[in-house]
Amino acid sequence: PQLSTSRVLTMQRIDGLKLADAERLRTSGVDVQEVARRGSRIFLEMIFSHGVYHADPHPGNIVVLDGNVIGLLDFGQVGSLDDELREDVEEMLLALAGRDAGHLTSIVMRIGATPPDLDRPALSLDIEDYISHYANVPLAEFDLAGAITELTQIIRRHQIMLPARLAMLLKVLVELEGTARRIHPSFSLNEVIEPYHKKLRWRRLSPQRQMRKLWRIYNELEHLAEILPRGVIDILNQVQTGKFDVHLDHRGLEPSVNRLVLGLLASALFVGSAMMLCQKVPPLLKDTSVLGASGCVLSIVLGLRLLWAIRRSGHLDRNK
Numbered sequence: 001p002q003l004s005t006s007r008v009l010t011m012q013r014i015d016g017l018k019l020a021d022a023e024r025l026r027t028s029g030v031d032v033q034e035v036a037r038r039g040s041r042i043f044l045e046m047i048f049s050h051g052v053y054h055a056d057p058h059p060g061n062i063v064v065l066d067g068n069v070i071g072l073l074d075f076g077q078v079g080s081l082d083d084e085l086r087e088d089v090e091e092m093l094l095a096l097a098g099r100d101a102g103h104l105t106s107i108v109m110r111i112g113a114t115p116p117d118l119d120r121p122a123l124s125l126d127i128e129d130y131i132s133h134y135a136n137v138p139l140a141e142f143d144l145a146g147a148i149t150e151l152t153q154i155i156r157r158h159q160i161m162l163p164a165r166l167a168m169l170l171k172v173l174v175e176l177e178g179t180a181r182r183i184h185p186s187f188s189l190n191e192v193i194e195p196y197h198k199k200l201r202w203r204r205l206s207p208q209r210q211m212r213k214l215w216r217i218y219n220e221l222e223h224l225a226e227i228l229p230r231g232v233i234d235i236l237n238q239v240q241t242g243k244f245d246v247h248l249d250h251r252g253l254e255p256s257v258n259r260l261v262l263g264l265l266a267s268a269l270f271v272g273s274a275m276m277l278c279q280k281v282p283p284l285l286k287d288t289s290v291l292g293a294s295g296c297v298l299s300i301v302l303g304l305r306l307l308w309a310i311r312r313s314g315h316l317d318r319n320k
Helices: 022-027 032-050 083-097 101-111 120-135 144-157 164-183 189-204 207-241 254-279 290-312
Strands: 052-054 062-065 069-072 078-080
Touching (some): 032 052, 032 189, 083 101
Antiparallel strands (some): 052 078
16 A cells, blocks of 8 residues: 555565566576577467557566566556457468468458449569568578557558457557567577467367357347338338438549539629620720720639649649
8 A cells, every 4th residue: 555546556565676687687597598488479479369468568667586486567558359359369360471462451441441433453462572572581580560550550551440349459469579589699589489380270270269250240230120120111211201301421522523613603704894894894005995904814714723733633722
């Protein structure tokens, strides 16, 4: 209680060496290679076995106790994965390990929110180039953090929005490898993840997982069976009473409407100004209608602007 406040809950005192003090760790005789591997296995076990993990693994939050025991501090930021998202993450790792660009593309599109105008062939090509780039890299030289960062950049380039929980997980993996390399520069998180690939494959084929999946599908079908008849009845009632409406969302018509309106204004102004010139509507300047001449000049300027906008981009209100 004496170390807790209304904002900070202190549950246990841990005495050890923080990973932030890398030089002191090396001089104190700590097996930094074993510490890096053990700490990484702890996080992978939390992520893939329990679905709840410490989400802020920077060097100041990890302490080494006697016997290379790992202590974790500051659980103020905790990530969680449900079964469905965890299976998607496992599939993504298996696709990366198997160099399956097509499957990885499908997973990315299934997990993330894709824009309506997504160029799937371009996305597939980028991921295929990404996979081929890392295919021949030796395991000891494989930079998992760099690979995850590059994959995230590809996803952002195609304007795909990842779920917040998945983005946090990718951030944790990048930060975890950076923390481990702080004390052991040649460490590769992929070496620790590699044994999980076989474990993930067996777990995906386990009867328990298949039963959970079937149970989830059954619940979804049961919910659909409950709401479908009521929804169909509501639609039929609206059709019978004449209240059934179909709302159409016209996208991309604004530039065409702008061009049409501007064209009509320019043509109407030109015709009206030409009539004023012919009728010599005052005020006159050297026997020429000032209003008519001004209107003709303005209509010509509007027409030229319209032609210039159409030739440049086909849009009057945005440059694309």
